[in-house]
Each structure stands twice: as C-alpha cells, then as structure tokens.
Amino acid sequence: MTRILVGSTNPVKVAATERVVAGVLDATVEGVTVDSGVSEQPRRRAETVAGAENRARRALAAGDADYGVGVEGGVAETDGPPGTWLVMWAAVTDGDRLARGGGPSIRLPDDVAQRVRDGGELGPVLDDQAGTSDVGEGVGAAGVLTGGAVDRESSLVHAVAGAFGPFVTDHYEG
Template sequence: MRVSVGSGNPVKIAAVEDALADVPGIAVESVDVDSGVPEQPRGRAETIEGAETRARRALDAGAYDLGVGVEGGVADLASRPGLYLIMWAAATDGERTARGAGPTIRLPESMAEPVREGRELGPVVDEVLGTENAGEGSGAAGLLTGEAIDRQSSLAHAVAAALGPFVTPHYDR
C-alpha cells in the first residue's frame, strides 16, 4: 500500500511511519502540500480542516492508496482557562475520511499571550525557551512535558487514531 503524507516536515513524516510501523507492505512517501488554513491554525475546526485538506491533497498528488494529513493548532477550550496546543490527523482513501487527535497541552501564559496576539507558536516557543526550530525536534509537546512525550510521538498517536478504520476490521466500510 502506498501512503502519502501531506507535508515535507520530517517530524510529521516520521510520525506517520511510526503509526504504520507494524503494518506490512506499507510505503510512506512525502508530498509537500498546502494545508489551506493559516500557518497557525486556531480552534479545533480549523486544525481539523488543515489535516483533512493535507490528506486529500496528498492522496490526489499521485497513485496513492491513502493520503494522510497532520496539523497542529491552538485552541481555547470551553469553560477551561488557557490556550491549548492541539494535534489532529486525517486519513482518506478518496471515499472515506477518518480523523484522530493527539494530546492537548495547556500553553504557559508566556506563550499563550503572543499566540493570542497573532504570532505562530513555533517561533514563540523558540523565543520564550531559548530554543531553535523546536518544531523540527521535540516540539512544544516535548518541551512542555519535560520530554515525557515529544512532537513526533504525539503526532503518531493522532495518526494512529485516524488510521484505525483503514488498518483494522472494526469499522463499517
């Protein structure tokens, strides 16, 4: 089975490879596509839309059996204080689309405030924590959890959840 990942980001590609590691006969390829949403998606709906758009565009980019899109965003949660990092993935075979989420992690106010003002999370994380290209490494997820989890493993869980209908017999076809 040929699977396309709608991103050139090595962390997102590795997350898809991790999620499919135990499935035999899989070839994962990267297809750099536009998400159709802002660089910093805001809210669940926009983050999910970005993942779905990436998945569709990745599938349409060639002779693939499955397209996968991964998107990170930020969201306020109803009746809960703070701004949260959220992660969503989508998978499609052209007929069905499935979605899955990764961890939701509250951002410290030192990061949340500049993001609320319109800045992207990645550069804010680097500025506040003194890192460089955190999104290409452990990401905000790793840095904010003391490396208990990292960006790749967080995204791999979202991808695995989205892939469920395509790799198990437990869903209606």
C-alpha cells in the same frame, strides 16, 4: 506494497506516519508538499482539523497512492478546562473514506498563550522563550512543554493512529 503520501515534507510528520504503519501495513511512506488551506498557525480546533483533512486529500491527489495522510497542529481555546491549548489532529483518506484522529492536548503557559493570542506563531514563540531553534521540526511544542516526557513525533503518532484505525481494523462501519 501500499503507498502512503503524507501532506508535508516535515520529517517529524513523516516519521510519525511510518511508526504507525510499521508492522500493520507493508507500506512505503513519503512526504509531499501540499497547501493546508488554513492559516500558518491554526487557531481553533475546527481550523486545525480542516488543515489535516485538506492535507490528506491533497496528498492523495498528489500522486499514485493508496492513502493520503494529513497532520496539523494548532492552538485552541476551550470552554473547559480554561486556557489556550496545543492541539494535534490527523486525517487519513483512501479517496472514498476520510477518518480523523486527535493527539494529546497540552495547555500553553499563560505568557506563551498571550503571545499566540496577540498573533504570534507557537513555534517561533517557543523558540524565543526556550532558546531553541526550529522547535517544530524537532521535539516540538509538546517536547518543550512536557520537559521532554513526550516529543512531537510521539504525540503525532497518537493522532495518526486514531485516523488510521478505520482503515486497519474491522471495528468501524464502511
């Protein structure tokens, strides 16, 4: 049986990984506490990707596993289209290869974006504005900002699936 360690004990990140590998791998998935090596609120796409990569590598190193998975959410300004965006990235490593996948990007409302640019973290800002609690361990910013059309787990599934692609298909070079 394949053993997968996710570089977080956040139940949403673990559940997203479980959804990706179900039916693809005969695997157990477990969350482990690791340091992302980036700020609590990543503020650039590159920092968000680095956090996912660090989590994947550190998860693999945390125990006897076949794969380490890292999932990181952040906010990023883009050259176009304009705005501040919620971004989600995942990384998977088997110790030899590292692959990445991105989730959806959702533009932040201007008032939320301003509070984040002023130093706030997205989760607490949304909790304050939407009257929620621990949005990051529930529907997530994606759920709040899409009126529930997608939630954090389903958004992260896409990022994790993209990162697992090179390991579960033969469409990529070794």
